[in-house]
Amino acid sequence: MSSPALVFEGVGKSYGSIPAAVDVDLEVQRGELVTLIGPSGCGKSTALRLMAGLERPDRGRILVAGEVVAGPGTFVQPEKRRVGMVFQDHALFPHLSVERNVAFGLIDLPRAERKARVAEVLGLVRLADKAKRYPHELSGGEQQRVALARALAPKPAVVLLDEPFSSLDENLRAQVRAELVGVLRATGTTAVFVTHDQTEALSIGDRVVVMQAGHIEQADTPQRVFESPASRFVASFMGDADFLPAHVHSALLTCEIGVVSTVPGWGRADVDVEVVLRPHEVALSPAVGRKGEGPEVVAVEYHGAFVLHTVRLASGRTLRSWQQHAVRYPVGTPVEASVVAGVTPTLLVGDRAVVAPPAAPPLS
Numbered sequence: 001m002s003s004p005a006l007v008f009e010g011v012g013k014s015y016g017s018i019p020a021a022v023d024v025d026l027e028v029q030r031g032e033l034v035t036l037i038g039p040s041g042c043g044k045s046t047a048l049r050l051m052a053g054l055e056r057p058d059r060g061r062i063l064v065a066g067e068v069v070a071g072p073g074t075f076v077q078p079e080k081r082r083v084g085m086v087f088q089d090h091a092l093f094p095h096l097s098v099e100r101n102v103a104f105g106l107i108d109l110p111r112a113e114r115k116a117r118v119a120e121v122l123g124l125v126r127l128a129d130k131a132k133r134y135p136h137e138l139s140g141g142e143q144q145r146v147a148l149a150r151a152l153a154p155k156p157a158v159v160l161l162d163e164p165f166s167s168l169d170e171n172l173r174a175q176v177r178a179e180l181v182g183v184l185r186a187t188g189t190t191a192v193f194v195t196h197d198q199t200e201a202l203s204i205g206d207r208v209v210v211m212q213a214g215h216i217e218q219a220d221t222p223q224r225v226f227e228s229p230a231s232r233f234v235a236s237f238m239g240d241a242d243f244l245p246a247h248v249h250s251a252l253l254t255c256e257i258g259v260v261s262t263v264p265g266w267g268r269a270d271v272d273v274e275v276v277l278r279p280h281e282v283a284l285s286p287a288v289g290r291k292g293e294g295p296e297v298v299a300v301e302y303h304g305a306f307v308l309h310t311v312r313l314a315s316g317r318t319l320r321s322w323q324q325h326a327v328r329y330p331v332g333t334p335v336e337a338s339v340v341a342g343v344t345p346t347l348l349v350g351d352r353a354v355v356a357p358p359a360a361p362p363l364s
């Protein structure tokens with residue numbers, strides 16, 4: 001079996017007393033697209049810079065395509081690593097034409113091969129007809145495609161993309177993103193993207209790596225990160241989530257809004273947990289004729305296709321619920337809230353998600 005495109009083994013990096021990478025373990029398989037996401041300052045750029053060779057790790061090892069590029073007694077310079085980079089601001093040379101920008105990393109190749117490779121990658125990003133232009137004669141999206149062509153030209157083992165779409169406006173962003181991801185997929189390129197955008201992380205990655213304070217909180221498929229978050233932090237960072245105190249007894253999960261679901265395998269458990277509910281998992285119906293206290297709509301936000309309702313429960317806690325665009329319960333409407341049938345929500349004990357009943361404390 002071929003070695004992974006990229007490996008981090010127990011990688012640590014601090015800036016003075018600030019830990020930017022703490023015991024990071026990560027394997028990126030060949031052809032995989034991985035997104036790195038987390039709050040500002042969590043260490044995403046540091047991880048990328050360590051991969052590229054722009055920083056040296058204090059601890060651990062980094063391997064690119066099976067070769068140790070950083071570790072005790074080893075450090076391979078950035079230009080000698082098989083790693084390409086695409087930055088947020090494209091970082092093209094303004095005084096060089098498109099083809100000369102792309103040829104920049106190919107100086108070791110004989111002229112004819114270099115020309116052929118430049119033509120090939122410009123074809124891949126559909127810019128063959130703009131080879132003679134200068135960066136300022138291109139749109140933002142075209143400049144980003146040149147930056148990708150330049151990164152791909154030397155056939156790197158991994159391409160690193162640091163917020164590659166953030167300088168583009170909203171409409172162009174979706175289009176350029178689809179084009180770049182299309183080229184990476186078509187060429188089977190391994191890529192690591194840093195992004196701030198949760199939707200982007202979920203939609204382009206084969207895997208999403210969620211970081212916090214230099215740690216990897218969860219590295220998983222987009223579905224698992226969203227549907228089975230490993231912690232309270234991941235649940236609330238990747239999408240909207242509300243948390244309600246809940247109880248499991250006789251394999252039934254109940255909380256303030258009633259029975260949530262069955263919890264197979266928890267038959268003997270009798271424990272307090274918290275349940276994580278996302279707005280698309282919460283159903284609402286009008287509580288016609290209800291007398292007295294109960295859930296009530298306290299805010300309505302129109303988002304176009306869907307309408308976000310915020311409901312205050314009798315306890316004072318709030319829950320959010322997405323409703324189809326035609327449904328709008330005015331503020332003050334008494335409602336019943338329930339969990340959509342078939343949902344298996346995440347359960348937390350403390351800040352960690354649990355999939356099995358917590359072990360009983362040992363008898364003293």
Ligand SMILES: Nc1ncnc2c1ncn2[C@@H]1O[C@H](COP(=O)(O)OP(=O)(O)OP(=O)(O)O)[C@@H](O)[C@H]1O
Binds near residue numbers: 040
């Ligand atoms: N050269 C440096 N010198 C000192 N501290 C640094 C340096 N580079 C980063 N840091 C610190 O290391 C931590 C991680 O920074 P990093 O840039 O990797 O975070 P990030 O997740 O990429 O943030 P952002 O999303 O804001 O770009 C932060 O606390 C940052 O202030």
